[in-house]
Structure formats: C-alpha cells, structure tokens
Amino acid sequence: MELLLLQGFNALSVGSVLLLIALGLAFTFGLMGVINMAHGEMIMAGAYVTYVLQLAFTKYLPGAKGAYFLVALPAAFLVAGLLGLLMERLLVRHLYGRPLDTLLATWGVSLMLQQAARTIFGAPNVQVVSPPWLNGGLKVLGAVLPYKRLFILALAVLCVVGISLYLTRTAGGRRIRAVMQSRPMAACMGIATSRVDALTFALGSGLAGVAGAALTLLGPVGPATGTYYIVDAFLVVILGGVGQLLGTVVAALGIGAFNVAFELGSSASIGKVLVLLAIIVFLQWKPSGLFALRTRALD
C-alpha cells in the first residue's frame, strides 16, 4: 500500500516536471510550429534568475530570504519571456516556414546562451538553496511526500489552468487561437498576426523560465541544464500531438507513469530506454500523437 502510494506520487511528480518543461514548448513548437532548440536555454535562464535572486535576497534581505522563491517565479517568467521576445523579433520571424533553418539558427542561439551562462556564472554547476518553507514533507499513510514535489505539482496544475483560461476566455487567447488556425484569415479580420506571433513566442519562453525556476528545487543549475531537458520537452509535445494542450498534459503524465513503472523493475537508465522505445513504437502506430487536430480547414 505504502509502496503503491509512493510510486503513484512519484509518477505524478515526474509527470508534473515533464509537463512544466514542455508547456512552453507546446506554445512555440505545438502552436506555432517553430522548432526552438533554445527552449532548454530558456529553462536555464529561469533557473539562473532564481539563483541570482536567492543570492540577492541572502545578501540584502536576510530577514526575508525564504521569500526569494516567490519573487523568482514571476521574475523568471519575465526574463525568459523577454529573451524569447528578442529572439522572435530578431531571428525566428525571418525564418517562419523554414523549419530546417529555424532548427539550425535556434541551435546556434542555444550555444550562445550556454556560453553566455558559462561566462557570467562560470562553468561549474551552482546550487540554489531551497527556501526553508519547502523543506520536509507531508506524511500520508506512512509515506512522506516532499513539499518540494508537491509544490511543483501544484505549480504545474496552476500553469495549465492559467493557460487554458487565458486561451479560451480572453481576447488575447482568442487571437492566438485564430492565428494558429488560419493565419491569412486572422490577418484579414484585423488581427496583427506578427504581433500575435511575437507574444505567443514570448509566452512560451516565459513558461520555460517558470519551469527553470521550479527545477532549482530539484537539483543544481549549470550551463548545460537546458540540454538535459530539451529532448524530454520535445518528446512530450510530439507524443501529445501538436496544437493541443490536453495532449501535452496527458503525454507528460503518461511518460511520468511509464518512467516510474519501468524503473521499478530495472534501473533508471534502462527505464529511460524502455520509455523511449515505447514512444517510438507508439508514434509508428499513431504518427500525429495522442490528440491530433484533424479538420479540412487545417489541411
């Protein structure tokens, strides 16, 4: 019973981390079709923002140093979002409809950002000290569920709910959906599509920044942090089926569950291999992922 609860929680937890890192990519890759190889570096940027804020709080506001994390989440969103906005305006928008060029160019950006991190913060990983109020865990039926994991889970839920409300209930979200469904018609209806593109890209990058801030709870931050997560992020979005938020959610939780289940019977790396194999087999069977948007109008 205890084992089952713990494994179930682990699955949810791994799934929520995957969900957080993939949500931003669901915008830039899923909605816009931009293969953004620098997505991982947006995660890294968010993580370093958290690191810097933690240092600043410890130095200047030692009395409230535990609060740094609450400031870090919106700050990471803003910094990564601004980076994304710059990237879209200066580079990506010139490459729409040219996926290979986009892949190479954003990969270049990714390398530049990694080098920038190395220059500013040094090559070794840095450790972010988690806020004290997230230490410890919740005891349920003899198992201990760490607060950090619970916090990440709650953050992922909050992000998903926030995004879907934004997309379905606001004029800004409606514009994003209209542009993604029919770019020429949206333009003919008076929507400045290039502005919507820039905002969508910035939003996706900002979400990656939030993921980066959250990941500092789980491990150290380094220039290679992004590289570590980018493959997982693409796997989740592709498995979920591009263009559907629900697909991304189900895919993240599904991969999380299988990961934990496979690891239980083997080792961590064998578990990963098995998950990857399972995804490859699944995509052979359903190439467009779990939830595919299919309509004549999108052909």
Next chain:
Amino acid sequence: MLAVERVTAGYGEGRVLNGVSLAVPEGRVVCLMGRNGVGKTTLLQTIIGLLPATSGAIRLGDQDLTRLPPWERARAGIGYVPQGRGIFPFLTVRENLLVGQEVGRPDPVALEEVLELFPRLRDLYHRAGGALSGGQQQQLALARALVGRPRVLLLDEPTEGIQPSIVWEIEEVLQILKARGQVAILLVEQFVDFALSLGDYYYVMERGTIVAEGATGSADPAALQEYLSV
C-alpha cells in the same frame, strides 16, 4: 470610394492581374463576373492584401492601402468573405464573430444587428465553426465580416456550392444590405441574373483585365452570358 487603379499581381513568376482598374462607389453593389481562372479571386486577395500588388494602387476614400498589411486594410474598413469561407474551425460561432470585431472595439450593438440578419446563427452560437454545414459557414463568414461594420464588403462567390434554401436567405440579406446602403459591396458572382438583379454596376474580367463594364440597368444579359460561357 474603393478604387483599384491599374493593379498587377500574381503568384511567383506567373502574373494573373494585368492592370485591373475598377471602382466601388459608397453604398453601391458592384458585380465582378468572368470565367473560372480569369483572376477574380486574385483581385479580391490583392485588395485585402493577401497578395502584394506588383504595381498600381488600391485606395479606400483618400487612404492609400497599396502597401499596408491585411490587418491594417481590414481596420481601414474592408470586410472580406473569401471563397471557401475561411471559418476558424475550432472557434465557436460566437468566437468567430468576436474575431470579426478585431478591427475595432467590441461593439455589442453591431453584433446584435447582425444576429438579427442571421437568426440561424443564434441557435448555433456555441458550436464549433468547423461543425457547421457549408451554408451555415457561409452565413457565419458573412456575419463575421459585417460585425466589424466595414465600409466595403468583398464577397467571393457567396452562393457557390451551397444548398438552395440558404442561397435564398443569403440573397435576401444582400438585398437588405443594399437597401440600407451603409456598406458598399464588391461581389464576385457567376450567375448573370442574380448579379444583374442585385448589382448597380458590373465589370467583366478576362485573362487578368477588365473587358466590359456598365450599369446593370442597361446591360444585355445574353451578351454577358457570352462572356461567361466556356
């Protein structure tokens, strides 16, 4: 009010429009006729800005639209109902209509007026646009263009491939719009009878240029039919 002056345009190397000029006066209905492939749709796409004009000018009132992106032209007062209708399939009818008001501020009065013209849309209000029948989508496309209170409406074969009962409803709405005289209409239409009954003026296109024009009152239907027969 809408003036197209010696416009040329095309796709890549192929030129489709060879110096087209036409005018749509305020509140009037102007029909554009011609066989398939002579460039009627291309002309409408060039007016709304989906295709750049390689030379010539497009003016609305005293505003030069030639170099503006489509959304600026829409905001200047051009409403566009494309061939194939261009409904957003995963937006509801309501959301499709709200996108139609992106040209300015949300305007509940205009929305209400348009829903009175198309009462059928009220029953479909929360359905996805992609789930509507072709005729319903055509009505939605027309309604969506009207909720932005355009000064000129570009209609690309609004009755093509649609069940007759809805064709009749759409024609009735166009008659009402004409009687009100608040919006000018440039209508691409294959049916000579309908074009002559609704239009104030007509143009006939052949191979990317205007080959005949005149007031519909003095037009000879048989001669016009000659231009359209294959």
